[in-house]
Amino acid sequence: MSLLKEHIVLRDIEIPDIADFEVYQQHGGYQALRMALTQKSPADIVTMVRDAGLRGRGGAGFPTGVKWGFLPKGVYPRYLLCNCDESEPGTFNNHQIIDRNPHQLIEGIIISSYAIECHTAYIYARGEFATASRTLEHAVAQAYASGFVGKNILDSGFDLDIYVHRGAGAYICGEETALMESLEGKIGQPRLKPPFPAVEGFYAKPTIINNVETLMNVPPIVQKGVDWYRSFGTEKSPGTKAFSLCGHVNKPGNYELPFGVTLRELIYNPAYGGGMREDRPVKIVVPGGASAPWMTGDQLDVPLDYESLAAAGTMLGSGGVIVLNDTVSAPHVAYKFDEFFKHESCGKCTPCREGTYWLVHVLERMIEQGRPQPDDIPVLHDIYKQIAGNCLCLLGESAVMPIKSAMALFPEEFETLVRANGSKHKIELTGA
Amino acid sequence: MIKETHAAEIKAIVARYPSPTSAVLPLLYIAQEAYGYLSRDAIREVAEILHMPYTDVFEIVGFYTLFYDRPVGKWMLQVCDDVPCCYLGAEELIAALKQKLNIREEGTTQDGMFTLQRVKCLAACDKAPLLQANLEYVYNVTPERVDALLNELRARTERGERLSIAGHAAEDYEFTADGMLHLLERHLGAIPGQPPDPPTTASSEAQKTGAQAAAGAPAEPEKARAEARAEQEAPIEPSPDRSSAGTQPDPEKDAGAVPAQTPQQEPPEDESAEAVEQQSEDGSQATRPDESDEVRP
Numbered sequence: 087m088s089l090l091k092e093h094i095v096l097r098d099i100e101i102p103d104i105a106d107f108e109v110y111q112q113h114g115g116y117q118a119l120r121m122a123l124t125q126k127s128p129a130d131i132v133t134m135v136r137d138a139g140l141r142g143r144g145g146a147g148f149p150t151g152v153k154w155g156f157l158p159k160g161v162y163p164r165y166l167l168c169n170c171d172e173s174e175p176g177t178f179n180n181h182q183i184i185d186r187n188p189h190q191l192i193e194g195i196i197i198s199s200y201a202i203e204c205h206t207a208y209i210y211a212r213g214e215f216a217t218a219s220r221t222l223e224h225a226v227a228q229a230y231a232s233g234f235v236g237k238n239i240l241d242s243g244f245d246l247d248i249y250v251h252r253g254a255g256a257y258i259c260g261e262e263t264a265l266m267e268s269l270e271g272k273i274g275q276p277r278l279k280p281p282f283p284a285v286e287g288f289y290a291k292p293t294i295i296n297n298v299e300t301l302m303n304v305p306p307i308v309q310k311g312v313d314w315y316r317s318f319g320t321e322k323s324p325g326t327k328a329f330s331l332c333g334h335v336n337k338p339g340n341y342e343l344p345f346g347v348t349l350r351e352l353i354y355n356p357a358y359g360g361g362m363r364e365d366r367p368v369k370i371v372v373p374g375g376a377s378a379p380w381m382t383g384d385q386l387d388v389p390l391d392y393e394s395l396a397a398a399g400t401m402l403g404s405g406g407v408i409v410l411n412d413t414v415s416a417p418h419v420a421y422k423f424d425e426f427f428k429h430e431s432c433g434k435c436t437p438c439r440e441g442t443y444w445l446v447h448v449l450e451r452m453i454e455q456g457r458p459q460p461d462d463i464p465v466l467h468d469i470y471k472q473i474a475g476n477c478l479c480l481l482g483e484s485a486v487m488p489i490k491s492a493m494a495l496f497p498e499e500f501e502t503l504v505r506a507n508g509s510k511h512k513i514e515l516t517g518a
Numbered sequence: 519m520i521k522e523t524h525a526a527e528i529k530a531i532v533a534r535y536p537s538p539t540s541a542v543l544p545l546l547y548i549a550q551e552a553y554g555y556l557s558r559d560a561i562r563e564v565a566e567i568l569h570m571p572y573t574d575v576f577e578i579v580g581f582y583t584l585f586y587d588r589p590v591g592k593w594m595l596q597v598c599d600d601v602p603c604c605y606l607g608a609e610e611l612i613a614a615l616k617q618k619l620n621i622r623e624e625g626t627t628q629d630g631m632f633t634l635q636r637v638k639c640l641a642a643c644d645k646a647p648l649l650q651a652n653l654e655y656v657y658n659v660t661p662e663r664v665d666a667l668l669n670e671l672r673a674r675t676e677r678g679e680r681l682s683i684a685g686h687a688a689e690d691y692e693f694t695a696d697g698m699l700h701l702l703e704r705h706l707g708a709i710p711g712q713p714p715d716p717p718t719t720a721s722s723e724a725q726k727t728g729a730q731a732a733a734g735a736p737a738e739p740e741k742a743r744a745e746a747r748a749e750q751e752a753p754i755e756p757s758p759d760r761s762s763a764g765t766q767p768d769p770e771k772d773a774g775a776v777p778a779q780t781p782q783q784e785p786p787e788d789e790s791a792e793a794v795e796q797q798s799e800d801g802s803q804a805t806r807p808d809e810s811d812e813v814r815p
Contacts, residue, residue: 107707175600175639182642188706213584214640216653216685217704224706231710249534252685254543255583257638271539271570273581289536330643333602338644376601376639406643408602422601429638432581 118309131201144297156284164204171260177406194301257430276479319345323391336360374403377484380491416496421449427485438482441473608647614661653685657692
């Protein structure tokens with residue numbers, strides 16, 4: 087059974103047609119906007135979001151209200167950028183959130199823009215989200231036509247324009263400074279921080295970048311209050327998370343749960359993952375998108391919240407939970423993940439650009455070609471250690487996690503591969 | 519020249535940003551849509567419209583994976599090979615597509631209809647393995663359904679439906695457990711003050727029937743997965759609303775409603791052949807049927 091009596095983000099579970107503009111309004115849609123504009127000051131909204139303990143859902147988990155508070159006083163114009171450049175293996179809720187409940191995102195963007203006193207907001211959607219971008223454009227047009235966006239919104243004197251901007255295929259543009267570079271019409275290479283975007287961001291103006299799911303939480307917080315919001319989740323991780331569950335589970339999908347539910351619940355509850363395919367055992371869990379350190383089948387009772395996962399040596403990240411069974415080879419999983427990071431490395435920092443190349447080169451030789459070298463294991467350790475801590479953004483750091491995890495948790499599989507030198511042994515890909 | 523054919527749309531896009539350079543990705547999409555791919559001339563044209571150095575725009579085209587600087591098929595088929603797709607049938611799907619199309623990865627069929635690419639995460643991992651055709655998700659494609667998929671895409675081309683290599687006309691589809699291909703309707707409702715059902719592409723009706731007619735493949739033993747997804751994929755009745763979804767995102771801006779219909783993007787025959795030859799010469803991306811060994815990009 088479901089562990090949530092009321093959904094905050096995936097509200098279509100209770101109201102199936104909520105994607106429809108009329109239906110959304112019939113169920114309280116745009117009421118939070120009305121409340122915000124007529125009864126609250128921008129500072130009130132910032133305070134509410136901070137007190138609610140809303141944390142960024144894109145990966146870092148940084149408190150949203152605190153981030154908003156970093157904006158320098160009196161510096162305008164400001165910009166709000168909605169980060170919809172979701173591209174990391176295992177992370178896939180943005181697209182479905184937009185399909186299922188688009189207007190709550192638009193309302194969240196309007197209220198957040200009011201809170202940070204900006205008059206232009208951009209939704210940066212990854213290029214592959216072509217249909218979702220059309221959905222957003224339609225929803226924005228509906229909001230304009232009803233006076234929720236545009237000039238003098240609801241006679242409050244507040245003006246806002248929202249534009250949908252599609253990227254063109256680059257995972258790195260989900261990194262907030264790379265996103266701004268891309269939106270400025272450049273290749274998506276991250277900037278050095280500081281200055282942080284809140285101080286000097288899009289075209290050097292104060293800029294707030296929030297994830298789709300983060301902004302989805304703003305209207306309910308404003309409408310129903312801090313105490314209501316804090317009745318979900320844990321003390322330090324309030325609210326819910328739309329976990330993306332995929333891999334060898336019976337029912338992959340997006341499931342909204344309060345923070346603090348265990349991995350076991352997510353994987354085995356019939357309302358969510360419904361257990362493992364063919365009842366095979368869990369071998370590897372990657373709990374926060376491809377960049378999170380791995381967990382194993384004996385860690386299923388760890389609660390899914392920021393603190394508990396950090397204590398377990400990993401991270402909640404984007405909440406993309408990849409569950410793999412005992413048919414996969416740990417070195418092969420690391421190889422595939424690092425192939426992703428190699429492909430997506432923007433090339434700016436040498437340790438990441440060259441390090442991911444060499445990681446994949448050695449792993450491919452070892453796994454795909456069956457030609458391991460005797461010192462491949464120390465070489466792999468050496469390569470990832472030279473990436474770690476030496477890159478501008480977290481992509482390089484992320485590329486370290488799969489290989490480091492695989493070698494720490496399943497060292498014998500690497501040793502077996504190296505011993506198989508000369509046998510042209512190729513790991514069988516196990517389809518399901 | 520898109521500067522003339524898309525003048526109003528370009529003007530509206532540029533007006534969205536503090537500086538015109540921000541419009542470079544949208545304009546490259548428009549050029550790619552109009553010309554079928556981004557030739558050197560097309561890239562220079564975009565640079566000139568935005569007063570950007572040519573090299574900056576060439577660099578951008580090279581950086582972003584969805585810009586194609588060589589002729590591609592009318593349909594760009596992209597299959598994700600990341601975790602978890604690679605453990606849930608992606609390699610089998612890629613192999614089936616290569617075999618049916620008789621091309622290598624990155625290759626284009628000789629009739630210029632399909633290009634096949636292996637790509638990175640498409641962010642819908644619950645539907646693994648993932649395939650996009652011109653950036654439209656097609657869920658639950660299996661090796662057995664590849665014929666049905668290709669037939670449907672060919673049929674859509676023959677019907678003269680608007681194809682958008684840039685994804686400007688994207689709708690998503692899925693195969694249901696019975697092997698039928700369905701359009702995933704988007705029920706968003708009308709835009710207030712606008713006619714609820716403006717005529718868009720004449721194809722929407724044909725699309726529905728065609729989608730069903732083309733789904734010839736019998737139901738496959740995919741029951742466990744089909745059941746797992748059944749709750750999210752109940753076929754939805756076609757609604758007139760969807761046609762309005764392609765209209766102007768921002769009614770306050772005058773121009774640039776439905777991107778102007780341009781002559782369909784058809785890579786010039788001769789150029790496309792030439793490009794194929796060049797690729798063959800350097801041995802990297804041939805489209806010759808006899809060289810269909812796997813080549814990883």
